Amino acid sequence: MKSLRWAYALVGVACLGVSCTEQEAPKPLFETELSEITSATDGATTITLYADEPFFVGFNQVTAKIENANGELLSGEALVTPLMDMMTMRHACPMEFPNGFQFVDGRFEFNAVFVMPSGDMGNWSLTFAVNGDTLAVPVTVVQPARARLASFVSTQDQTSKYFVALIDPGAPQVGENVMEIGVFKKQTMMDWPAVEDLTIAMQPWMPSMDHGSPNNVDPVHQAAGHYLGKVNFTMTGEWQLRLSISESGLLIGEPLFDIIL
Amino acid sequence: MCCAFGLAAQQISYEAWLDSVERENFIAREILLDELLFHQKGSGITPGANGSQASPTDQFLHGLSGMHMMRRGSFANEPVLRGLNSDRYIISVDGMRIFGACTDKMDPVSSYIETNNLRSMDVGFGAEDSNQGISTGGNVNFKLKKPVFNADQPVMASLGGRFSSVSGGFDQLADINYSQGKLAFRASGVHRKAGNYTDGNRQEVRFSQYEKVNYAVSLAYRIGKDQMLMVDFLGDHAWDVGYPALPMDVAYAKANVVGLTYILPEFGKLTNSEVKVYHNFIDHAMDDTRRDSVAMHMDMPGQTRTSGAYLSAQIAAGKGSIRMKSDVFTNFSHAEMTMYANEPGGAPMYMLTWPDVQRQVGGTGLEYTQEGKNGSVRVGMRGEYSGTKIKSDAGERQLSVFGKTGLQNRARWLGSFHASYDRKASESSILIFKAAYGERLPSVSEQFGYYLFNRMDGYDYLGDPDLKKEKNLHLEAAYRTDNGAIRWKGAAFFYYFNDYIMGRYHPEWQAMTPGARGIKMYENTPTALMTGGEMDFDMDLTQNAVLFVAAKYVFGQDYSGMPLPQMPPLKLNVALDMSIAGIQVLPEWEGATAQRRISSRFNEPVTPSYQVVNIRLSRTFRKDPLRYTFSTGVENVTQTVYREHIDISDILRPGRNFYLTVNIKW
Numbered sequence: 060m061k062s063l064r065w066a067y068a069l070v071g072v073a074c075l076g077v078s079c080t081e082q083e084a085p086k087p088l089f090e091t092e093l094s095e096i097t098s099a100t101d102g103a104t105t106i107t108l109y110a111d112e113p114f115f116v117g118f119n120q121v122t123a124k125i126e127n128a129n130g131e132l133l134s135g136e137a138l139v140t141p142l143m144d145m146m147t148m149r150h151a152c153p154m155e156f157p158n159g160f161q162f163v164d165g166r167f168e169f170n171a172v173f174v175m176p177s178g179d180m181g182n183w184s185l186t187f188a189v190n191g192d193t194l195a196v197p198v199t200v201v202q203p204a205r206a207r208l209a210s211f212v213s214t215q216d217q218t219s220k221y222f223v224a225l226i227d228p229g230a231p232q233v234g235e236n237v238m239e240i241g242v243f244k245k246q247t248m249m250d251w252p253a254v255e256d257l258t259i260a261m262q263p264w265m266p267s268m269d270h271g272s273p274n275n276v277d278p279v280h281q282a283a284g285h286y287l288g289k290v291n292f293t294m295t296g297e298w299q300l301r302l303s304i305s306e307s308g309l310l311i312g313e314p315l316f317d318i319i320l
Numbered sequence: 321m322c323c324a325f326g327l328a329a330q331q332i333s334y335e336a337w338l339d340s341v342e343r344e345n346f347i348a349r350e351i352l353l354d355e356l357l358f359h360q361k362g363s364g365i366t367p368g369a370n371g372s373q374a375s376p377t378d379q380f381l382h383g384l385s386g387m388h389m390m391r392r393g394s395f396a397n398e399p400v401l402r403g404l405n406s407d408r409y410i411i412s413v414d415g416m417r418i419f420g421a422c423t424d425k426m427d428p429v430s431s432y433i434e435t436n437n438l439r440s441m442d443v444g445f446g447a448e449d450s451n452q453g454i455s456t457g458g459n460v461n462f463k464l465k466k467p468v469f470n471a472d473q474p475v476m477a478s479l480g481g482r483f484s485s486v487s488g489g490f491d492q493l494a495d496i497n498y499s500q501g502k503l504a505f506r507a508s509g510v511h512r513k514a515g516n517y518t519d520g521n522r523q524e525v526r527f528s529q530y531e532k533v534n535y536a537v538s539l540a541y542r543i544g545k546d547q548m549l550m551v552d553f554l555g556d557h558a559w560d561v562g563y564p565a566l567p568m569d570v571a572y573a574k575a576n577v578v579g580l581t582y583i584l585p586e587f588g589k590l591t592n593s594e595v596k597v598y599h600n601f602i603d604h605a606m607d608d609t610r611r612d613s614v615a616m617h618m619d620m621p622g623q624t625r626t627s628g629a630y631l632s633a634q635i636a637a638g639k640g641s642i643r644m645k646s647d648v649f650t651n652f653s654h655a656e657m658t659m660y661a662n663e664p665g666g667a668p669m670y671m672l673t674w675p676d677v678q679r680q681v682g683g684t685g686l687e688y689t690q691e692g693k694n695g696s697v698r699v700g701m702r703g704e705y706s707g708t709k710i711k712s713d714a715g716e717r718q719l720s721v722f723g724k725t726g727l728q729n730r731a732r733w734l735g736s737f738h739a740s741y742d743r744k745a746s747e748s749s750i751l752i753f754k755a756a757y758g759e760r761l762p763s764v765s766e767q768f769g770y771y772l773f774n775r776m777d778g779y780d781y782l783g784d785p786d787l788k789k790e791k792n793l794h795l796e797a798a799y800r801t802d803n804g805a806i807r808w809k810g811a812a813f814f815y816y817f818n819d820y821i822m823g824r825y826h827p828e829w830q831a832m833t834p835g836a837r838g839i840k841m842y843e844n845t846p847t848a849l850m851t852g853g854e855m856d857f858d859m860d861l862t863q864n865a866v867l868f869v870a871a872k873y874v875f876g877q878d879y880s881g882m883p884l885p886q887m888p889p890l891k892l893n894v895a896l897d898m899s900i901a902g903i904q905v906l907p908e909w910e911g912a913t914a915q916r917r918i919s920s921r922f923n924e925p926v927t928p929s930y931q932v933v934n935i936r937l938s939r940t941f942r943k944d945p946l947r948y949t950f951s952t953g954v955e956n957v958t959q960t961v962y963r964e965h966i967d968i969s970d971i972l973r974p975g976r977n978f979y980l981t982v983n984i985k986w
Contacts, residue, residue, distance in 0.1 A: 232717055233671070233714060233717050233718055234716070234717025234718055234719070234720040234721055235717070235720035235721055235723075265669070267616070267663065267666060267669075268616070268659070268832070268834060269834070270830045270831060270832055271830050272830075273721065273722070273826075273828070273829040273830070273839070274721060274722060274723065274829075291720075291721040293671065293718065293771065293832065294659075294670055294671035294832075295667065295668070295669055295670040295671070296659070296661070296666075296667050296668065296669030296670070297661065297666055297667050297669075319667050320667075
């Protein structure tokens with residue numbers, strides 16, 4: 060589903076500015092399908108964040124409701140900047156704005172790939188710039204029981220740090236699963252671009268039985284650092300999703316995800 | 321059917337009954353077990369096959385013409401018809417379709433039948449019979465013993481026991497028959513318990529023990545002059561069954577079979593009409609908790625449930641008669657596997673090995689028989705509709721791994737045709753020519769099996785939901801003669817298969833089972849051919865001595881000209897049945913040639929030739945109203961170390977065995 064939403068988002072981007080004749084699927088009301096995560100106001104603007112689940116280390120799809128003091132839904136332009144404040148240093152994380160920066164009817168969507176949890180080390184905030192107004196929304200990011208973000212340092216240059224977010228399967232099932240990952244690079248503390256030119260081989264593996272599964276499709280780059288493939292699980296139990304990531308024909312890292320189903 | 325009625329409706333003579341059977345004999349060979357027919361001449365039963373009622377069913381089947389028994393241990397051997405295993409033939413009990421519930425074929429239907437509730441069996445080969453259903457390999461129908469109406473002796477009973485030294489096995493059996501007025505009742509029970517047996521090397525074969533009980537109850541009620549209502553119940557429960565040839569044993573195997581039959585010998589123009597409804601449930605659980613070292617512990621339970629009904633009748637048509645049978649059944653198969661990781665706290669690994677497969681089949685068969693002065697003609701055909709689908713979402717998701725789907729109904733039409741012509745070659749002999757065409761559905765394992773480990777070739781097998789029907793063109797010539805002192809019959813057959821279903825190795829996929837060599841998926845191979853035959857000969861040497869000789873052989877070749885796997889080599893049985901001072905003395909010799917035509921794709925080993933000698937003695941005393949029969953003997957006298965080619969794995973057959981059976985009949 061998430062990948063479909065992503066594809067839909069891309070179509071949405073393509074439709075921006077031109078008359079889009081395709082019937083848009085009705086967007087869910089904020090409250091019906093999503094859970095409210097947090098809310099903040101500076102008196103003039105109120106921002107409420109919604110998501111499927113509490114923010115976690117990994118790929119989060121976020122919907123923001125933007126209202127004025129009278130509770131009217133706003134339209135206009137928005138930008139969100141993430142910040143992890145660790146006192147001695149600060150850094151951001153990969154962000155995506157699949158529908159661009161324009162929003163209508165108070166609804167603004169973006170994706171945040173949090174790279175560490177909130178805690179003693181520091182705290183996350185999302186700073187919204189809405190129609191010239193700026194509002195920081197503190198958020199809490201938890202470490203999920205099963206890691207949904209893996210990072211590695213390139214074995215080629217020994218310095219570049221890559222972050223791989225497992226987007227799908229979010230709820231893995233026995234059988235065929237759509238597999239989607241997002242790959243990002245930490246260019247600077249504040250610049251986390253998508254990496255689009257990787258070759259990724261993928262093998263699901265059952266360590267306790269030492270076998271894999273047949274007919275998987277290696278993830279292939281689609282757009283904006285998102286790679287789409289297919290992964291098959293032949294039975295329940297503990298699996299690993301083993302990735303071999305190459306850049307310009309050279310292996311740079313072999314991150315893996317533990318999966319339990 | 322006529323026989324069942326004949327026996328029950330009145331005490332017609334066994335001879336007359338036999339005659340009625342004899343007429344059908346060339347259609348589907350009915351093999352009678354009753355001790356009155358002990359060593360029936362010309363029956364194609366080697367004498368050792370008979371033994372007493374205390375002998376296990378497997379031992380009886382072992383000696384039948386055209387039949388071999390595939391061993392996985394000392395329990396529940398799988399009958400093989402002319403080299404074809406139970407995926408390819410139909411097995412039924414009193415016409416009721418029953419399906420074993422083990423994905424590893426540890427429970428062929430014959431394992432739920434005991435000789436003391438078995439009256440006879442019909443065996444048909446290839447596509448020659450259209451009454452049990454459509455198949456490519458033949459059919460086996462076990463007929464259960466029925467209550468007997470006997471005004472002279474309302475109560476009949478027997479008790480028996482058997483001891484076997486090779487396994488320390490001790491069996492007890494009993495049955496009772498009671499009739500009064502319009503009601504007759506029969507109950508029987510068996511308990512068998514055996515320890516590990518020792519092979520010809522005097523080595524104990526671990527995990528070859530078993531224990532079981534079997535119980536059957538039948539009730540017959542006469543309505544009017546000749547009609548009858550009958551209820552049959554058969555229960556079988558085995559536990560702690562070892563399968564030394566396999567990596568797992570069986571914790572329990574339970575079968576419950578119930579049938580309700582209404583018999584109308586005359587109904588308008590119809591004769592021998594029979595209506596039946598039935599249901600059976602099989603519950604089976606594999607177990608590896610007793611094995612010394614398993615890569616990981618697994619639970620593998622399986623269940624099948626089958627319900628069905630049929631209607632059969634006969635009608636005169638012109639100079640001959642038409643037999644017809646319409647039947648429906650629905651069969652549900654579920655099997656699963658749960659593996660437990662060795663690390664504590666690891667998530668269990670679960671899969672559906674038979675993903676809740678529901679199969680519904682309905683068909684009608686017609687068979688026209690006309691007997692003339694110099695021979696007879698028989699022509700039959702059958703049409704069948706089947707629908708198969710899986711009923712589990714989890715099973716459906718498993719299939720998606722292979723880009724397949726199973727939720728929609730897979731409908732198939734099947735047809736079969738057969739014709740035979742018998743011609744009198746002389747006063748005492750006939751020549752028989754047969755041509756038949758049959759089809760079959762893939763078995764549940766072949767169509768939907770999911771990572772089923774096959775110990776024989778060491779591969780994990782996957783079903784293919786889109787398999788096509790397998791087809792068999794069957795030609796046969798047979799000859800029978802009986803000139804009083806010498807009787808022999810021989811048959812030579814030729815099968816030509818299209819879309820023969822076989823596993824093909826997929827090197828691109830990895831095995832699942834620890835230690836397996838790889839993955840095979842069932843597929844329709846273009847062709848396969850089989851040929852071979854059986855010969856049964858017996859001859860009166862003196863008034864008190866009969867010589868029996870039986871031979872069987874099968875040759876099989878796959879589409880690429882390679883040998884088909886598990887083809888039995890030439891096997892010979894010779895027996896001399898003598899009566900000396902009131903004691904029956906029966907030396908037997910059994911031998912098979914080596915099998916060097918092996919399938920390398922199935923990693924078959926060459927099997928050396930062997931010969932085995934048995935000696936049996938039996939004596940019956942009458943002391944009214946009781947009849948005692950004592951049988952004793954030595955099997956595998958010479959401690960031959962051997963296995964038959966079709967046996968799974970390298971487990972050896974039993975070494976020397978002394979046995980003693982006692983039967984008391986009232």
